[in-house]
Amino acid sequence: MTSFRGSGDVNEATLEVTALLEGLAPGEGDLLEALHRVQHRYGYVPAAAIGAVSRQLRLPEARVFGSLTFYSEFRLTPPPETLVSWCSGPACYIKGGENVRLVLERLLGCAMGESSADNRLGLHLGQCNGTCDNAPQVWVDGEVVGPLTAATTVELARRLKSATSGDA
């Protein structure tokens, strides 16, 4: 993985970002696409990419950063090895989704929106996408797991912990 040294640097890494942004133009509604491309490549949007996006789309860096933090799906830090997204929708909520969250926070060792200290497991606030027949559900790296109970969530969390701890 290419390393980044910080905003403002024009180095190998920012040149790579510029290549990713090829074909995107100012005034075309391409900012989200630019940020998606960067995140798709690196798993997050590194600070050093902000300058490249700003130059490509002729937008102030502040505007790029503002959008980056406005939208909840963009990350500013590397994602955890395994990301558990908890569905916050009402169908999941009224069927015990809160119990699922309580268990996950305790057993994965991180609060919603955070990652465990070793960044192996993270919890993300997910939005309903209409697979409500699996409620209450989570997505583990994008794969739906559900319907869950508190007890089966305990089993899931322990399985995830042992699978990522390396000493399983």
Add this chain to the structure above:
Amino acid sequence: MPSYADLVAAAEPARLRLEARDRPRLAVALDTSTIAVGARETLAALRGVVAARGHDADVVTVGGNGLSFAGPTVELALPLSAGSGQAPGARVLYQHVEADSAAAFVAAVLERGELANIWLLGALSGADDLRRMHDHPWWAIQERRLMQDMGLIDPESIDDAIARGAYAGLERALGMTPEEVIAEASGSRLRGRSGSDFPTGRKWEFLRTSTTTPKAMVCNADEGDPGAWVNRMTLESDPHALIEGMAIGGWATGAERGYVYIRDEYPLAVERMEKAVEQARERGVIGEGVLGRDFAFDLKVVRGAGSYVCGEESGLIASIEDARGMPKLRPPFPAAAGVFGQGSNVNNVESYHSVAWLMRNSLERYLEIDTGRNAGTMIFSLSGHVQRAGCFELPMQTTVREAFEICGGGPPDGRRFKALQPGGPLNAIVPEFVLHLPLEPEAFKENGMAAMGGGGLVFLDDSACVVDLCAQFEWFLEDESCGRCTTCHGGTQRLVEILRRIQRGGGRESDAGKLRLLAATLRYSNCIHGQAAPTVVVNALDWFTEELNEHIYGRRCPTRVCKGLIRYEVAGQDGDLAKAADYCPTAAISLTDGAYSIDDALCVRCDACREIAPAAVRIVDRFEAGLGPAPEPVSVQPAER
């Protein structure tokens, strides 16, 4: 430039494949709902079995059919040439065809000719001796117009779509003047299906007569209301219907450019929509000369990035314009200054889809379903406490009770209906009286609601707590506020603080008045997000007064859902308390002198122990038991890092 007739001719092989089959076809419905229950694995397994056994059969993919509760579904289509007794030409739908039963399924339907088997859902056509789909009341009640090809065509094949009539409506519209097209849209009395309820024809007329150039058609495919996935059905299962509706709109209004703004949570919809746009461009359906005419129209798919307020039309426009998706002050309205200052028209997916259906058929046919106030159909997604979650396309005189009982199959066993939550967290939580209302916006407005919403219907049974759901919704709305108006971001924050305090037993006599004052203030926010944010709280004050007061004054949650008002305790030593102790995520259950007990200070009230040992663990009202407030705020940080 190819004409519409050229497209139809090119789609002839697809039509033959769809209609005049020479070998059996197994079609696996593949959309986000069925993929969630293993449809991709089913597809791979069926292909493996069919190849391994050398069957002369096709295994193909089609879009979703809306029947989430039955997934993965597989449709068997038998050849027209099949011998008598083998139901030539029959189309039969099967449910819950899991990957590990693929071999048994293939053996049954392709080898032994057993069409009636444990997977049978119903025959769509032919096979008269089988249970028919129409024998299911939840199928018979539907009028599948917009969904007619969902589950039948491959959404990644423009030829499949054309073979089933796609772009015939665009062709017809291009033969009319823009005024005639708008007159027909107005004649249908179609109103914005997102919940905005604004007449589509009139909106198009605003843009047509707007003097700005260039102009843009915008599709709001953000569908952020949790519990609604009706737009996702069109995007994933019949994307060309949306392109067609938008191109018709472009012709009617003079717009040459279109934007489809799809939420990031719908990656498959983005993928299929982009593919459909690319195919339509390659075939000359859109681009420089639409269907060989002197009319240019092109489309761009914009992928959102996780922001509920981008479903508000001016927030969506801001989001397309390389900016934070913050709603704007109006006027100017989009028809005067929309995307990048261009005159724009914003409709949601189903509104465009409905126009495509209207133009493919006729105004006369559109009005064959007419309640007097609303014509046509609407797709509803049912979820929550129902037996069957899924999407159902219904005529709008259908009552909520019919949708709930006939489509949804009623509440889970042993439970009773308590409330309906239609149209997302900005809309309403409505008690029992809602059941007799028809699914028409007017009926909802006449009964104290602002709107019916975009088709999401979340049902609550008597196990749900309205105060708890209000707190969750207000928290969601606070989190998703764009932050421009203090009324909104500060108001929702105060609502959450008060509701959460009530949920921890700290209710005060002044709370009802405070909640109403906040609601009154929030109405002065700039956009619908803040304006409608307090609605569910006002619903709780007006319609669930007793339940709310029980929380405030009784410091008790009647359904024992609010964590700060309950305590878990060991009721007896019968049951697997050892296992419960092992499962407890905070090690709150301990064994002392041969008896288990639960440490209230450690317990987070997740319910795992009671699931495991229901007879041994009980929930008590903590204030009635004289226990005082919960030791710590419950929805907080983990015990250890």
